[in-house]
Amino acid sequence: MHLNELKALHVSQLLDMAAELEIDNANRLRKQELMFAIMKRRAKQGEQIFGDGVLEVLPDGFGFLRSPETSYLASTDDIYISPSQIRRFNLHTGDSIEGEVRELFQGTNRFKDLVERLHGIPRNLLAQRLA
Incomplete structure (x- = not known):
């Protein structure tokens, strides 16, 4: 889904x-x-859930995936991206990200995203971006 x-x-x-x-x-x-x-x-129940959006990295090092439905402004529907994922994949504000939406973020009503595609490129082919 x-x-x-x-x-x-x-x-x-x-x-x-x-x-x-x-x-x-x-x-x-x-x-x-x-x-x-x-x-x-x-x-x-074990079903995978996917989400996508455009990353906004905040000064604290974490980010959120924003969507065109909200004109890329902050919304309660935004998906959290951890600082470790941002560092691991060398992510920047404006990156288009797709991935599996994972567990709730620290008891809030926000889901975390596991980066699987960056600008449509699968994670396993991102070696040049990571260097």
Whole structure:
């Protein structure tokens, strides 16, 4: 599943999906909370979830993937990128990143991303970028 697929769904469709996944009190959740609950449940069931966006590296060394839907501005839907991934792959603000969305980041409603593609290039072919 891709995160963009969930973002494109109407709340009623998300509620139907939540009912299938037996998510409690889904009708009380806002759209973003509902999406996170669905992703969390699907991840727990072993399903891979993918996301993408354009990286903004913050002064503290970590970053977030921003999306065109929010005009690349900060949003609650942004995906966290750790400082170690930024260093490991020599990432910079403006890089287009795709990857598997992983666990929640330190008890927040933000997911971490594992970099798998940079500007469409698979991670295993990034040797020149890493040098």
